[in-house]
Amino acid sequence: MTNLEETIKKCASGDRKAQTTLYNHFAQKMFGVCLRYSKDTTEAEDNLQDGFIRVFTKIDQFGFKGSFEGWMRRIMVNTSLEKFRKSNHLYPVEDMLVFESIQYSEETLSGISADDLMKIIQQLPPRYRMVFNLYAIEGYSHQEIAKLMKITEGTSKSNLSRARVILQKKVIDDFGLEKNTVTTTLC
Amino acid sequence: MLNENKNIDRLFREKLGEYEKTPPLYIWSNIQGKLNTHRKERRIAILKTASIAAAIIVAFLAGWWMTGSENKGSIPQNNVAVQRSINNVAPSANENSAGGDALAVNTDNDNSGTTGSSSKAIRSSSSNLSSLATFAANTSFISNNHSTAKKPGELVLFNTEKEFLDELHHNFKIVKKLTDWIVAVRKDEETPTGFNTNAITLNQFSRTTADKSATKTMNSSVRNNGRWILKAEFAPVFNNQAQNNGQGGNLMYNNSQSYKPQESTTENTFSGGMIAGYKVSKRLIVKSGFAYNNIRQTTRNVDFMGANPLYNVAANATIASTPVGQVNLDKMANSRNDAILNSSASLNYASKNLVENVLKQDIGFIEIPLQATYKLIDKKIAIGLTGGISTNILVGNKAILSENGENISTGETSNMRNVVYSGSVGFEVGYEISNRITLTVEPRLKHFVNSISTNKSVNYKPSQMAIVTGLTYSFN
Numbered sequence: 001m002t003n004l005e006e007t008i009k010k011c012a013s014g015d016r017k018a019q020t021t022l023y024n025h026f027a028q029k030m031f032g033v034c035l036r037y038s039k040d041t042t043e044a045e046d047n048l049q050d051g052f053i054r055v056f057t058k059i060d061q062f063g064f065k066g067s068f069e070g071w072m073r074r075i076m077v078n079t080s081l082e083k084f085r086k087s088n089h090l091y092p093v094e095d096m097l098v099f100e101s102i103q104y105s106e107e108t109l110s111g112i113s114a115d116d117l118m119k120i121i122q123q124l125p126p127r128y129r130m131v132f133n134l135y136a137i138e139g140y141s142h143q144e145i146a147k148l149m150k151i152t153e154g155t156s157k158s159n160l161s162r163a164r165v166i167l168q169k170k171v172i173d174d175f176g177l178e179k180n181t182v183t184t185t186l187c
Numbered sequence: 188m189l190n191e192n193k194n195i196d197r198l199f200r201e202k203l204g205e206y207e208k209t210p211p212l213y214i215w216s217n218i219q220g221k222l223n224t225h226r227k228e229r230r231i232a233i234l235k236t237a238s239i240a241a242a243i244i245v246a247f248l249a250g251w252w253m254t255g256s257e258n259k260g261s262i263p264q265n266n267v268a269v270q271r272s273i274n275n276v277a278p279s280a281n282e283n284s285a286g287g288d289a290l291a292v293n294t295d296n297d298n299s300g301t302t303g304s305s306s307k308a309i310r311s312s313s314s315n316l317s318s319l320a321t322f323a324a325n326t327s328f329i330s331n332n333h334s335t336a337k338k339p340g341e342l343v344l345f346n347t348e349k350e351f352l353d354e355l356h357h358n359f360k361i362v363k364k365l366t367d368w369i370v371a372v373r374k375d376e377e378t379p380t381g382f383n384t385n386a387i388t389l390n391q392f393s394r395t396t397a398d399k400s401a402t403k404t405m406n407s408s409v410r411n412n413g414r415w416i417l418k419a420e421f422a423p424v425f426n427n428q429a430q431n432n433g434q435g436g437n438l439m440y441n442n443s444q445s446y447k448p449q450e451s452t453t454e455n456t457f458s459g460g461m462i463a464g465y466k467v468s469k470r471l472i473v474k475s476g477f478a479y480n481n482i483r484q485t486t487r488n489v490d491f492m493g494a495n496p497l498y499n500v501a502a503n504a505t506i507a508s509t510p511v512g513q514v515n516l517d518k519m520a521n522s523r524n525d526a527i528l529n530s531s532a533s534l535n536y537a538s539k540n541l542v543e544n545v546l547k548q549d550i551g552f553i554e555i556p557l558q559a560t561y562k563l564i565d566k567k568i569a570i571g572l573t574g575g576i577s578t579n580i581l582v583g584n585k586a587i588l589s590e591n592g593e594n595i596s597t598g599e600t601s602n603m604r605n606v607v608y609s610g611s612v613g614f615e616v617g618y619e620i621s622n623r624i625t626l627t628v629e630p631r632l633k634h635f636v637n638s639i640s641t642n643k644s645v646n647y648k649p650s651q652m653a654i655v656t657g658l659t660y661s662f663n
Contacts, residue, residue, distance in 0.1 A: 014226070016219075019219075019222070020215070023215055023218070027209070027210050027214070027215070028207040028208060028209050028210070029205070029207050031207070031208050031209070031210040032203070032205070032206035032207045032208055035206070035208060036203055036206070045210060045211065045214055048210055048214060049214055049217050049218055049221070052214075052218050053218055053221050053222060053225070056218075056222055057222075057225060112198070112202065113202075114202040114203055114206050117198070117199055117202045117203055118203060118206065121199065121203065132199070135196075136195075136196035136199055136200055137199060137200050137203060137204050164195050164196075167195055167199070168195055171195070171198070
């Protein structure tokens with residue numbers, strides 16, 4: 001895209017060609033975001049669709065003050081969070097194993113594909129997935145997460161901690177990583 | 188533990204932070220479709236607002252124009268009244284009461300043929316005299332055999348009671364002086380057509396009486412000039428039957444004895460709304476406002492066409508064809524009737540006749556009429572003829588498929604026209620319950636000028652017979 005600002009302005013005036021250009025430019029990245037927040041591809045597609053409709057209907061409100069990609073990404077995240085809130089998932093907290101002191105070597109890490117990790121993250125209970133994504137990948141603080149998800153900071157911290165535990169277990173199970181020390185406790 | 192947490196966070200951040208994947212092509216098609224719907228809805232909302240605003244502006248402009256032209260016409264009448272009142276007075280030297288101004292009263296005793304010149308002269312002479320004439324014309328307490336002053340109540344120059352009374356008090360003094368002068372002149376001349384001085388003995392005309400008379404006249408005057416009305420309408424609407432458009436002929440014919448043919452009926456409905464009116468004259472009223480009106484079509488034993496590219500039907504939709512238009516139904520997830528809705532390209536006659544299915548189409552319009560009513564009889568029981576044109580804006584379009592009374596799918600009638608025009612004529616009978624409230628009953632015939640569908644194979648221009656019951660409030 002040669003001139004993003006111009007394309008955005010055209011989109012705001014309803015130019016279909018500009019909308020197609022903008023979609024083609026950002027669809028892959030935004031689909032990646034939606035996939036991380038969803039339990040499967042179908043849910044991610046729905047969120048991507050709703051997110052882009054929101055982008056195009058609110059694009060005239062973008063003030064050109066920050067990154068457009070960041071603005072778009074926030075819309076996708078918010079759309080996913082809203083969908084999560086509406087579905088009102090009440091997942092029971094599962095008993096889980098806690099693994100400590102796991103050291104991953106660089107070689108091991110490079111052997112794990114992004115698609116594999118996506119599958120793992122999608123298997124997380126929805127609220128854990130939301131909190132982990134917001135904290136570990138988007139870089140939100142617990143305070144911000146608490147506000148976004150209408151939960152307490154304590155719940156956010158607890159959910160993050162449990163999400164990490166589940167992810168660690170999955171990574172070890174799926175990729176057979178060596179563990180220096182494994183202490184098994186029941187939560 | 189801290190390192191371990193950072194490790195797992197880093198692992199996912201590095202691998203998934205910039206993760207990209209190409210979404211399926213249909214996502215963009217879906218987005219475009221929804222954006223188009225969004226645009227359409229916005230356009231309808233804008234059109235609706237603009238139409239209502241235009242109707243209101245037109246009504247106000249009409250009112251302003253009518254009021255303006257009436258005021259213009261009232262000036263010469265005043266002057267004529269002045270002239271004629273003065274003409275009743277015998278000419279004399281400048282013994283007038285207008286503060287020494289030269290009163291250009293016509294010196295001719297004959298009342299005829301002097302209107303033009305004297306009215307001009309008087310207009311320029313004294314505002315007091317003009318006020319006096321108004322007073323005389325409104326109250327008629329100056330009686331005279333030759334007087335052709337306007338009837339009481341036909342001149343309105345004052346907006347409030349206070350304003351009028353102030354003017355009245357002011358005029359009272361002038362009238363007294365003038366009358367004294369008239370009496371003196373009459374005595375001198377003793378003309379056979381003379382003034383009946385008894386009738387204008389203002390000494391006996393107490394101020395209280397004058398006030399009462401003036402107030403009474405003023406009330407009568409204002410009541411006759413209340414021009415705006417507001418009407419609430421409600422009506423049962425009888426629709427003509429939509430004719431089959433022949434689409435059924437494209438469907439496969441089934442000789443099975445268990446096969447029941449599709450039956451479609453246009454139902455009778457109700458409409459209601461609020462109408463504002465402006466009385467252009469005593470008998471003519473121009474009206475505009477808004478009313479809700481809908482068309483309801485019920486189809487039994489529906490012939491479905493299932494998902495098939497040949498019919499241009501999406502995999503998750505089912506279509507049915509009725510005289511009002513083609514209905515696109517969404518397939519309901521986990522419906523026990525998937526067998527019906529998710530049928531093959533051919534019609535699923537066997538399935539459809541196992542159960543009683545009913546498809547209800549509900550198409551709603553907001554009607555913005557521009558009507559004129561002419562009163563043939565304007566008594567306590569009034570009779571009038573109403574005619575007008577209306578803009579009908581599509582505001583609702585839904586279709587519900589039910590089976591044995593249970594809703595199993597929803598959708599909408601496709602290719603509906605957003606704006607449809609109609610004409611109407613009615614015969615209005617009104618009963619005046621009070622000075623302000625009138626009950627009306629009006630059989631009204633309404634016909635749509637264009638088809639409600641843009642689909643060329645659907646040509647449904649509804650004709651409706653409505654028995655409109657209305658309650659009219661007149662702003663006096």
